[in-house]
Amino acid sequence: MITNESRPVLAVDQGTSGTKALVVCPERGVIGTGTAPVRPRHLPGGLVEVDPAALYDSVVAAGRRALAGAGEPVAAVGLANQGETVLAWDPATGEPLTDALVWQDRRAESVCAELAPHAEELRELTGLPLDPYFAAPKMTWIRRHRTRAGVVTTSDAWLVHRLTGAYATDAATAGRTQLLDLDTVTWSPRALDLFGLTDEELPQVVDAAGPVGTTTAFGPELPLTGLLVDQQAALLAQDVTEAGGAKCTYGTGAFLLAHTGTRPRRGSSGLVSCVAWRLGGRSSYCLDGQVYTAASAVRWLTDLGVISGAQDIDPVGSSVPDSGGVTFVPALAGLAAPWWRGDLRGSLTGLGLDTTPGHLVRALCDGIAAQVAELAAAAATDLGTPLTSLRVDGGLTRSSLLMQTQADLLQLPVEVSALPDVTALGVATVARLGLDPSLTVGEALPEWRPAAVYEPRITATEATERRAAFRAEVAALLARTPDGAVL
Structure with a gap:
């Protein structure tokens, strides 16, 4: 007898440059896949926006393609999202009232400048540094400069409403707004007041696993039983579920998360403290470090013809x-953790007439890997213990050169996941838990195994020298004002 618990689930990962959907069976693994592109607009001044309709259409198209590929019914749907992308929309009709401001967008810098005297208070309340990367500054900017109508939320709340009519966001995504109290995992009246958002009607904060509503967007009526922000979904799928483990995802950006257990750990090294997920009313936490440009820097080199x-x-x-x-220093959208200088631009130094495309590619790999190594060092400092390895996923892990460079600069083994599309697999896990609460996390997770393990091939002394050279270039950037003058 086939029960709902043993039937496949549809997992949809709505990302920055596209949406990937998987049909995941507990016994047979991935049995159907579908993709649909999304094309954000990169505008002068650090503006990045996207048509919300393109986000929704990509979710539906990718989901339907995955179901067609599987050729059999599914029991439930799970949805992963970009995290900090925001828009205003009409809750009566579901129609967007603005474009969606993508997480990379910097137009809310003026909001952050105004709130600078409250930066430490907000960090203590929410675990997040004051930066336009997060949702609340963008929400305030939309209210000031675009519209006072409707509601203003992260993109997941709008997608959930379009799919099911419910008005909800999961605790981990809510934690990306800078409006969530990190300790109570509820909306913070003080943070709302500081951002001028006190009167906003915010979505209900729900667990990652559990029934949210039903949708017919993919054909037959299906329950939506899993919601989780993208990087935390990858952390779960990488089976980093205990304090001290860490993973890094190499996508549009690179994102390192280290699990810290059931209590938030507010570090002093420039990392974000946030909710990893909430299951059964119990929150787990993580430290989060961001590199804004990874695959997007590769696309930049591609656009230049290198x-x-x-x-x-x-x-x-x-x-x-x-x-x-x-x-x-591939700060093409600014420097994130641990420096938090989104106003900076990248630098390319040491060029000569003998510089070749190979040297530029090598330098980019060094730059991405050096930033991730800085995040790993910061995580080790805040955890009080060094990392012993790093689990990695994402499209750029296909590059042996980048992964070997990463192991060299970290001086740690880098374990490449054998499971592609781990964000979707993570949200498939919470969808299955939402469908069958009797399952444990371990029972719902796919078996984790590495496809490759890269060990360091250079000495610790050489790694230290290469990282010091990178930090010197970062220091030179940090010493410059936004107009390029040296301080």
């Missing part, structure tokens, strides 16, 4: 033994 795509990283980068003295 390479033809990410598939060229290894052959082009391996054409030279090292970066030839070139240092690339």
Whole structure:
């Protein structure tokens, strides 16, 4: 007898540049996949926006393609989201009232500048530094400059409403707004007051697993039983469920999360303290560090004609033994953790007439890996114990050159997940838990195993020297004002 608990679930990962959907069976694994592109607009001045209709259409298209590929019914749906992308919309009709401001968007810097005297108070309340990356500054900007009508929320609340009519967001996504009290996991009246959002009608904060509503967007009526923000979904799928473990996802940006247990840990090293997930009313927490540009920096090199795509990283980068003295700080959308200087632009130094595309590719790999190594060091400081390895996922993990560089600069093993699309697999896990509360997290998780393990090939002394050279270039950037003058 086939029960709902043993039937596949549809897991949808709505991301920055596209939506990926999987049909996941507990016995057979992934039996159907579907994708649909999303094309954000990158505008002068650090503005990044996207048509909300494109987000919703991509969710429906990818989900339907995955179901068609599977060719059999599913029992439930789970949805992962971008986290800090926001829009205003009409709760009566579901129609968007603004474009969606993507997480990379910097237009709310003026809001953060006004609130600078309250930065430490907000960090203590919410675990988040004051930065336009997070949702609340963007929400305030929309209210000041676009519309006072409707509601203003993260994109997941709008997608959930379009799919089911419910008005909800999961605790981890709510924690990305800078409006959630980190200790109580409820909306903070004080944070709302500081951002001028006291009168806003905010969505209900729900567990990651549990019935939210039903949808017919994918064909037959299905319950939506799983909601989780993208990076925390990847953390879960990587089976980093105990304090001290860490993972990094290499997508549009690179995101390192370290699990800290059932209590929030407010570090002093520039990382974000946030909710990992809430299950059965019990919250787990993590430290979170961000690199704004990873695959997006690869696309930048591609647009310049240096390479033809990410598939060229290894052959082009391996054409030279090292970066030839070139240092690339790929802060093409600013520097995030642990520096939090979104106003900065990237730098490319040490160029010569002998510089080749291979040197530029090597320098980019060094730059991405060095930033992740800084995040890992910060996590170790805040945890009070060094990391012993790093589990990794995302499209750029296909590059052996980047992964070897990462292991070298970390001086740690880098374990590449054998499971692709781990964000979708994480939300499939919570969808299954929401469908069958009798399951444990361990029972619902897919078996984790590495496809490859990269061990360091350089000495600790050489790694220290290379990271010091990168930090020197970052220091030079930090010493500059926004107009380029040296302080």
